[in-house]
Amino acid sequence: MKPKKFLLLVTPDPAASELDFMELYEVGFTLYWARNFDHAGVLLRNQQIDLLLVDATLDTEAAFAFCREARTSKASIKIGLLVEDRMPPADLAVDVVIVGERVDHKAIAELKKQNEIE
Numbered sequence: 001m002k003p004k005k006f007l008l009l010v011t012p013d014p015a016a017s018e019l020d021f022m023e024l025y026e027v028g029f030t031l032y033w034a035r036n037f038d039h040a041g042v043l044l045r046n047q048q049i050d051l052l053l054v055d056a057t058l059d060t061e062a063a064f065a066f067c068r069e070a071r072t073s074k075a076s077i078k079i080g081l082l083v084e085d086r087m088p089p090a091d092l093a094v095d096v097v098i099v100g101e102r103v104d105h106k107a108i109a110e111l112k113k114q115n116e117i118e
Contacts, residue, residue: 006048008032010040010066011055011082037066044070053080060086067092 007029024031032047034040043049052070056063060083067079071093080096081088088094 004028004030005050006030006032007051007053008034008040008043008047008049009053009055010034010037010063012036012058013055037062040066041069044073049074049077051078051080053082055082056086056088057082057084064088064092067094 005028007024009024009031011033012035029051032043032049034043040052040054044052052067054063054067063081067081067088068091070077070079078095079093081092081094083097088097
């Protein structure tokens, strides 16, 4: 049995997050949810996080800055970024870029593949 993976989902939309949490839980993640970057920073510092999934659809620049901070503080963390139409700068070095309005089944499949969860 593979060890559980820990995912931190950062999105201000709790209605969308509930569905995402269920799908992510079903593919093997233990989930944390943060509504904003301040709360996410606290969780990132105090919890084991293997994958960070950041919704950049509302505040792209703040999301990019948070991803940079996460990469600096936890070099081994995998980062997924949800964007509407603007691709992240190359120096951001995210592992998965999801283009769309929300985390959907295709994105879940990609996260599962990236994290080798059976």
